[in-house]
Amino acid sequence: MFQQLIYDLMIRAYRLAIAIVSPFNGKAGKWISGRRGWREKLRNNLNTEGQKVFWVHAASLGEFEQGRPVIDMMRSEFPQCKIVLTFFSPSGYEIRKGYDKVDLVTYLPLDTRSNARDFLTIVNPSVAIFIKYEFWFNHLAELKARSIPVLLVAGRLHEKQGFFKPWGGFFRKGLSAFEHFFLQDKTSAYLLDELGFKNYTVNGDTRFDRVLAIQEEDRKFPEIEKFSGGHPTIVVGSSWPYDEILIQKYIAGKRPGSFKVIFAPHEIDKKRINEFINRSPLPAIRYSDISNSTGSESVLFIDSIGMLSHLYRYSTVAMIGGGFGAGIHNTLEAAVWSKPLVFGPRYKMFREAVDLVENGSAFPVESQMELDEILDKLLFGDSTIRELAGQMAWRYCESGQGASKQVVQYVSASI
Incomplete structure (x- = not known):
């Protein structure tokens, strides 16, 4: 009582x-x-x-x-x-x-x-x-x-x-x-x-059933497919400010047009998006402005809700946000598209993330240096590593x- x-x-x-x-x-x-x-x-x-x-x-x-x-x-x-x-x-x-x-x-x-x-x-x-x-x-x-x-x-x-x-x-x-x-x-x-x-x-x-259903929906975004243009592409899903800073530092030394980055932030904050675009080391654009694209942009910031689970299909590598903060977000949404995953060190509370690391389809990092190394390897290195990681990610989703x-x-x- x-x-x-x-x-x-x-x-x-x-x-x-x-x-x-x-x-x-x-x-x-x-x-x-x-x-x-x-x-x-x-x-x-x-x-x-x-x-x-x-x-x-x-x-x-x-x-x-x-x-x-x-x-x-x-x-x-x-x-x-x-x-x-x-x-x-x-x-x-x-x-x-x-x-x-x-x-x-x-x-x-x-x-x-x-x-x-x-x-x-x-x-x-x-x-x-x-x-x-x-x-x-x-x-x-x-x-x-x-x-x-x-x-x-x-x-x-x-x-x-x-x-x-x-x-x-x-x-x-x-x-x-x-x-x-x-x-x-x-x-x-x-x-x-x-x-x-x-x-x-x-x-x-039950999320396994959900992500498999999402994949079967086969929802496409032609304008994003055009933006990616067959280039190596990083999709940063549910990104937090620190995730965005890390990727910003990574792309600072890269040649424009050599690859693409798509950010889908955890919370859509117009002020933060504007600040990021203004200081981006590579040309950047909002999704809401994509019809005005010149074709020269290397960075796309999604400012619309409900797209992320379908965006991973356009990634070469998926970076899952939150791993340098309270904890990572949904890894299965990316894994179901047969993509290798990268995320920060705070993932061990999430059983599926641990499993994906153990089966070789996900790569946890603890520093800027580690992030730079694994992204270079997955984006520009031997494609066999990337393809095998993607296959293991898909098999894990299918088995669940x-x-x-x-x-x-x-x-x-x-x-």
Whole structure:
């Protein structure tokens, strides 16, 4: 009871903190405004007409991409059912609020007991699916009280989470709401075993299914293909400022026209893009201005959302951003196009990145010198190394498919 009280106070304190900074922070402002009047919005926009409802929750955009192949497959398998998709973060909601494979996209209400009761009364889901490691304990408690099946999909647990601490009884109780855990790895299964949970399946990462589906879409950008022009090309995906500085230093000594660089930044900041273009050692252009290209540019800065996963097809080498910061971004989006990968040293938290390094398709670097050496080798050296790395990347992606199908089969048997 005491831990429940502390949790509730922390949730309300978080809400207060967001409200205080919201006038000065655009993302916080959207977090507040997006949840305003949520009960009325749900009642007005969700008409179930006696149909079964699937509720899928993702923290943000990355988790949505993991859940997306499951959602797409459920839409195909259960066309008569309603699907409600909720986000915690504005970065997921704002980009995917128009997603047409679900019936409603909305924010998850703040995790209070009264909000959880009202949300579940209005939505009345037949099944609830949480993606990866998003746990909201008042919603979970209410789901359990109503005997609504709850699944964790693409789950990944680690020993630093509260479930596995001596004081974590309240959090462990939350895990009992899950009817089944679909896990990415054996480490997560071992941790659940330690707590006495046996209701799990280690079926891998649903992102494999997603990136393979993206490849099959075969979306092309003729203007970018023209920009690349058959030259050796680096695509720097989800780049952060430090990634961009490293590449800027790399290209400083290169001859214009000998190769191309395409930046797809993690966050589109017009001021930062302008500053980079102005100080670029080689001619540079924004994607929004590409129709005005003279053909002499060596650097292209993408200032549009939703392109990256398809851009890697134009790369000779893919550099994955974030490895010199908090951690790298999605490696599978590049690997599925049979491309060798390069990234910074902070990758070991990501199982797929570790696997790609071990099988020889990815190359971690820790300094400017190491980055320069591996890029020269992959771009201008013996093509056999590059081709073999690309082949191993593709095989790794192909071997990981099928997790989404297992989830949907379980849902089908449960309803």
